Amino acid sequence: MFTFIKKVIKTGTATSSYPLEPIAVDKNFRGKPEHNPQQCLGCAACVNACPSNALTVEAELAAKELAGRGGGGGGVCGGGGGGG
Numbered sequence: 001m002f003t004f005i006k007k008v009i010k011t012g013t014a015t016s017s018y019p020l021e022p023i024a025v026d027k028n029f030r031g032k033p034e035h036n037p038q039q040c041l042g043c044a045a046c047v048n049a050c051p052s053n054a055l056t057v058e059a060e061l062a063a064k065e066l067a068g069r070g071g072g073g074g075g076v077c078g079g080g081g082g083g084g
Helices: 002-011 045-049 063-067
Strands: none
């Protein structure tokens, strides 16, 4: 019990009086993140740069895109032609 009280007295104030003085901000703080869909390339660079690992990027392929990939209409993988 004595060691706990001693530690509390040594530590000092653990809270800040917020309305009276501003909150201390870390030196690496770059501001509030804002997402702009027009500028997003989907490269996930923001995920790699996020210090708290709070971001994720989820990519979904539309059904039209999947249907257009090797559906069997000739070409290299479609099996429609050429033999040698």
